[in-house]
Amino acid sequence: MSVLRRPARLTNDRLRKLADEELMELVAGNDPDAFEVILERHADAAFSLAYRMCATRSLAEDVTQEAFLALWRGGARYDRARGSVRTWALGIVHNRAVDALRRCNVHERRRAGDEGIEDSLEAPERTDAQAIGNAAASEIRGALDELPDEQKQVIELAYFGGFTHIEIASMLDLPLGTIKGRMRLGLHKLRGQLHGWEAVGT
Amino acid sequence: MSSRLPEPDCAEHIDAAPYVLGALEDADSYREHLLTCASCREEVAALSLVVEALPTSVAPAKAPATLHQRILTTVRSEAEVLRAAGPHADEAPRAAGRWRARRLSFPAVGLAIAASAAVAAVIAITTSGSSSGVRVTAAHLSASLPGARASLRQVAGHAELVVSGMRQPPPGKIYEVWLKRAGGAPQPTDALFGVTSQGSGTASVGQSLHGVREVLVTSEPRGGSLHPTSQPVIVVTLAA
Numbered sequence: 193m194s195v196l197r198r199p200a201r202l203t204n205d206r207l208r209k210l211a212d213e214e215l216m217e218l219v220a221g222n223d224p225d226a227f228e229v230i231l232e233r234h235a236d237a238a239f240s241l242a243y244r245m246c247a248t249r250s251l252a253e254d255v256t257q258e259a260f261l262a263l264w265r266g267g268a269r270y271d272r273a274r275g276s277v278r279t280w281a282l283g284i285v286h287n288r289a290v291d292a293l294r295r296c297n298v299h300e301r302r303r304a305g306d307e308g309i310e311d312s313l314e315a316p317e318r319t320d321a322q323a324i325g326n327a328a329a330s331e332i333r334g335a336l337d338e339l340p341d342e343q344k345q346v347i348e349l350a351y352f353g354g355f356t357h358i359e360i361a362s363m364l365d366l367p368l369g370t371i372k373g374r375m376r377l378g379l380h381k382l383r384g385q386l387h388g389w390e391a392v393g394t
Numbered sequence: 395m396s397s398r399l400p401e402p403d404c405a406e407h408i409d410a411a412p413y414v415l416g417a418l419e420d421a422d423s424y425r426e427h428l429l430t431c432a433s434c435r436e437e438v439a440a441l442s443l444v445v446e447a448l449p450t451s452v453a454p455a456k457a458p459a460t461l462h463q464r465i466l467t468t469v470r471s472e473a474e475v476l477r478a479a480g481p482h483a484d485e486a487p488r489a490a491g492r493w494r495a496r497r498l499s500f501p502a503v504g505l506a507i508a509a510s511a512a513v514a515a516v517i518a519i520t521t522s523g524s525s526s527g528v529r530v531t532a533a534h535l536s537a538s539l540p541g542a543r544a545s546l547r548q549v550a551g552h553a554e555l556v557v558s559g560m561r562q563p564p565p566g567k568i569y570e571v572w573l574k575r576a577g578g579a580p581q582p583t584d585a586l587f588g589v590t591s592q593g594s595g596t597a598s599v600g601q602s603l604h605g606v607r608e609v610l611v612t613s614e615p616r617g618g619s620l621h622p623t624s625q626p627v628i629v630v631t632l633a634a
Contacts, residue, residue, distance in 0.1 A: 224473040239457035241449040266594045282449045291588040332451040350417035357412040375411035383444045
């Protein structure tokens with residue numbers, strides 16, 4: 193029996209009092225109850241990101257499921273020095289969604305990468321009180337909306353659409369350097385506007 | 395805010411933004427560059443914080459309760475399997491000392507797999523307290539993937555290949571799963587997968603494994619191939 197197993201079973205209520213980082217140590221020791229608490233805390237944010245990227249409910253569900261199973265199976269590899277569990281989990285979701293998108297045809301992906309996608313989708317059930325602070329969310333949305341369209345577009349196509357810079361260049365019929373430059377300007381501008389965001393978001 | 399940025403110290407700074415967005419096509423060579431360029435490392439660290447904030451900008455949606463249930467059911471059954479099998483059940487068996495190259499009938503390459511050393515151990519376990527048998531078969535990995543692990547999990551007619559510690563497929567490539575029956579050429583599946591930056595990945599194999607002797611993984615151009623175009627990096631040998 194692994195040393196990381198909790199000696200006596202904690203009740204789910206007591207598990208819910210633990211920080212994500214402590215729960216991940218239990219998850220690494222094969223504790224499904226600790227995993228359940230992690231799932232409760234982050235599933236909505238994970239699904240929201242997957243849904244934004246995949247644009248269909250079923251693909252978003254598959255991606256979210258794959259990501260959480262990877263998180264469960266690779267729980268031992270979470271390294272708290274490299275960021276919060278939320279950031280780590282969303283990073284896994286993002287990677288999975290990019291993989292899924294890269295298996296899709298370009299047309300579907302273009303839809304997902306373009307802005308304003310929410311309007312054209314089947315309406316998902318919205319949550320009113322999210323773990324994501326609404327203030328932080330609207331601050332980041334606002335900062336994105338303030339970017340010049342050309343910068344916002346390449347960032348969204350890359351991050352949410354899963355396109356490579358070469359694909360984006362050929363899609364927009366622009367030189368590779370222009371695409372990279374717009375990404376750089378856009379991210380630096382966001383960085384200036386979100387200064388101090390980390391304190392709000394976590 | 396001005397649209398001018400200070401002139402970077404390093405010409406490769408321009409790759410930092412596409413890199414942190416996951417959009418740089420030749421990410422491997424930039425990753426190499428980062429090892430020796432402090433200025434680019436700093437740029438990547440600063441821009442990563444911005445990219446980490448991007449998921450927060452999406453419209454919130456509620457994960458369906460059925461999704462919760464599906465995930466938890468799988469996790470609980472795997473936890474039982476691992477508990478029953480002991481702490482090392484999850485690991486691929488070590489290759490036996492002697493190497494025995496074996497020829498695969500590949501139409502395009504016909505290359506031997508250097509690392510197919512021993513017969514894969516099959517850990518066959520029936521989860522206690524449930525009637526669903528979970529079968530976990532460890533895989534052989536090519537010597538070109540040191541530290542990688544892979545196993546095939548079969549539950550109720552559904553198979554899933556789970557990998558960890560894998561390197562990224564070569565630029566422009568994706569991993570593809572193939573099924574090989576006795577005497578036949580490897581048949582393509584629609585299971586194409588990549589791996590996370592931590593090297594883990596999962597591929598769901600929709601096709602029936604009836605009569606399949608080997609499950610193979612090769613790297614193929616994105617979109618997949620109809621015939622393998624490279625040597626397999628993973629081989630799972632199934633008991634007849």
